[in-house]
Amino acid sequence: xxxxxxxxxxxxxxxxxxxxxxxxxxxxxxxxxxxxxxxxxxxxxxxxxxxxxxxxxxxxxxxxxxxxxxxxxxxxxxxxxxxxxxxxxxxxxxxxxxxxxxxxxxxxxxxxx
Amino acid sequence: xxxxxxxxxxxxxxxxxxxxxxxxxxxxxxxxxxxxxxxxxxxxxxxxxxxxxxxxxxxxxxxxxxxxxxxxxxxxxxxxxxxxxxxxxxxxxxxxxxxxxxxxxxxxxxx
Numbered sequence: 001x002x003x004x005x006x007x008x009x010x011x012x013x014x015x016x017x018x019x020x021x022x023x024x025x026x027x028x029x030x031x032x033x034x035x036x037x038x039x040x041x042x043x044x045x046x047x048x049x050x051x052x053x054x055x056x057x058x059x060x061x062x063x064x065x066x067x068x069x070x071x072x073x074x075x076x077x078x079x080x081x082x083x084x085x086x087x088x089x090x091x092x093x094x095x096x097x098x099x100x101x102x103x104x105x106x107x108x109x110x111x112x113x
Numbered sequence: 114x115x116x117x118x119x120x121x122x123x124x125x126x127x128x129x130x131x132x133x134x135x136x137x138x139x140x141x142x143x144x145x146x147x148x149x150x151x152x153x154x155x156x157x158x159x160x161x162x163x164x165x166x167x168x169x170x171x172x173x174x175x176x177x178x179x180x181x182x183x184x185x186x187x188x189x190x191x192x193x194x195x196x197x198x199x200x201x202x203x204x205x206x207x208x209x210x211x212x213x214x215x216x217x218x219x220x221x222x223x224x
Contacts, residue, residue: 031210033192042201043156043214092155101146102153102203102212 002027006093006105013083013112020079021108023093028073033102034066037090046091049076083112119202119215126173126192127223134218135186136202144205145178145185146212158202160187192222 003026013019023032031050035043046066047055055068069077080087088111094102119136126132144163148156148204160171160179162185169176175188185204189196200213 004155033211042216045211048210052210073201082198094155096210101158101161106153107155 001096002103003028004093004095004105006108007099007106009106010109011111013110015084015112017083018079018081019083019110020077021091021093023078023105024077025074025095030073031096032070032076032080033094033096034076035092035094035104037092037107039089043092044071045087065073080110083110085112088112117202117204117213117215119218121218122216123219123221125221125223128192128193128194132189132192132196132220133186134200134202135184136204136215137184138204139183140206141182142204143182143207145176146203146204146205147174147176147185147187148200148201150201150217156201189220192220194222194224196220197222 002052005024033048036046037043045058046061047057047068049055049068049070050074051070065081067079083109087089089105090109092104094104096102117136117138146161147159149159150156159174160169160218161223165178165182166180173190177186179185198222199217201217203212205212
């Protein structure tokens with residue numbers, strides 16, 4: 001599987017600010033996904049990031065709050081905008097280079113104060 | 114949206130014991146995946162299942178794709194302390210690239 005690097009690994013941010021999380025894959029992948037994992041919870045898909053087109057967002061997530069870029073087949077960013085304490089979560093990116101099998105980065109642990 | 118019911122929520126076992134956890138759904142899935150997540154890390158894929166009835170092993174781990182395509186289980190034999198973590202099932206339905214995750218099973222192994 002392609003190796004995924006995600007940064008930052010963690011951050012503490014002030015409410016009202018924005019944070020951009022980067023996800024780099026060491027080989028080309030068709031689809032990249034962004035998930036949110038709230039404390040003690042499971043993974044919830046935020047959106048699917050496709051190169052050359054706008055991201056596809058899941059119900060409950062909107063582009064204004066979570067803008068996503070996918071400039072090429074190895075890189076994507078997720079921005080968490082106008083943050084509030086409720087946005088404190090782990091944010092994970094993944095790719096699906098092998099069939100249905102999703103491979104994850106190490107995640108970004110975000111705390112909003 | 115579609116949900117997977119994963120049980121148990123947590124398990125406390127002694128080292129050397131066997132462990133079993135499962136996921137069920139009211140809908141059919143074409144793929145079942147099992148992941149393990151350690152603290153501060155992303156989930157790591159353990160086993161992938163693609164056919165109903167398929168039984169697959171990975172070391173001390175064994176997983177099965179239920180014959181009805183609505184469930185899957187994961188067994189861990191002879192548990193060791195490094196098995197500690199949260200185990201997630203995930204499923205993919207036909208015609209979708211998206212994965213649905215269970216709520217996780219938190220495993221604690223006492224030495």
